[in-house]
Amino acid sequence: MKNLSFRELSALGSALAVIFSAYAYFPDALWLSAAFSAGTTQGLERTDLVKFALGMVLLLIVIEVVYHVILAILMRSEAHEPADERDRLIGMKAVRIGYGVIVTGIVLLAGYLLTVDISGLVAVQYLLLVLFIGEGVRYASQFLLYRLGI
Amino acid sequence: MAKKRITNAVRTLRFQCGEMTQAELAKRIGVTRQTVIAIENDKYSPSLEVAFRIADVFGLPITDVFQYETAARRK
Numbered sequence: 001m002k003n004l005s006f007r008e009l010s011a012l013g014s015a016l017a018v019i020f021s022a023y024a025y026f027p028d029a030l031w032l033s034a035a036f037s038a039g040t041t042q043g044l045e046r047t048d049l050v051k052f053a054l055g056m057v058l059l060l061i062v063i064e065v066v067y068h069v070i071l072a073i074l075m076r077s078e079a080h081e082p083a084d085e086r087d088r089l090i091g092m093k094a095v096r097i098g099y100g101v102i103v104t105g106i107v108l109l110a111g112y113l114l115t116v117d118i119s120g121l122v123a124v125q126y127l128l129l130v131l132f133i134g135e136g137v138r139y140a141s142q143f144l145l146y147r148l149g150i
Numbered sequence: 151m152a153k154k155r156i157t158n159a160v161r162t163l164r165f166q167c168g169e170m171t172q173a174e175l176a177k178r179i180g181v182t183r184q185t186v187i188a189i190e191n192d193k194y195s196p197s198l199e200v201a202f203r204i205a206d207v208f209g210l211p212i213t214d215v216f217q218y219e220t221a222a223r224r225k
Contacts, residue, residue: 005184007184078182078183078184081182081183083182084180084181084182084185085181085185085196085197085200086181086182086184086185086188086194086196087182087185146184148193149188149191149192149193149194150193150194
């Protein structure tokens with residue numbers, strides 16, 4: 001960990017934050033969505049699911065902000081360096097990889113939805129999952145491109 | 151087609167140039183120190199503009215700093 005740069009640690013931390021948030025949200029969200037669709041939830045309303053989703057987004061934002069503030073304090077000189085051509089190139093390549101994952105996920109999800117009858121609420125959760133995986137892959141590939149070279 | 155790669159003599163030239171630090175070179179060519187490290191380790195081939203700036207810092211033609219090698223030539 002000691003020889004990792006600010007941008008490498010930033011990408012790695014963001015990837016882990018996305019994975020952690022997804023792990024904290026999706027198992028319960030998928031179960032709740034399925035329960036709502038089946039009408040087996042008692043005392044819970046759809047707005048609770050929305051609140052849960054907003055809580056997940058808030059959790060992700062808080063983790064990212066706190067982590068980057070700590071990182072910026074610990075690596076002050078590197079944190080203030082503006083992005084150069086290599087940073088921009090790595091950023092673009094990572095976005096392309098993440099975009100590929102999202103498009104593939106959406107196509108697979110569309111195929112799945114055509115063959116299996118699931119509720120719109122569950123489908124939305126799957127769509128969110130695809131977006132999260134895409135973001136996770138983007139940050140992970142950013143980290144790997146920094147480490148392995150381009 | 152033979153595999154080609156770009157190699158460079160930036161690290162050697164830096165030491166020949168009064169042991170210039172990576173940070174100083176980075177500042178003079180307008181990139182981060184991490185990018186200089188990546189260039190020296192052959193993990194990143196800079197743009198033509200940055201390559202010219204590096205050559206300019208050392209006062210050498212670009213071909214003395216960067217070499218374009220085929221796999222056959224490396225053997």
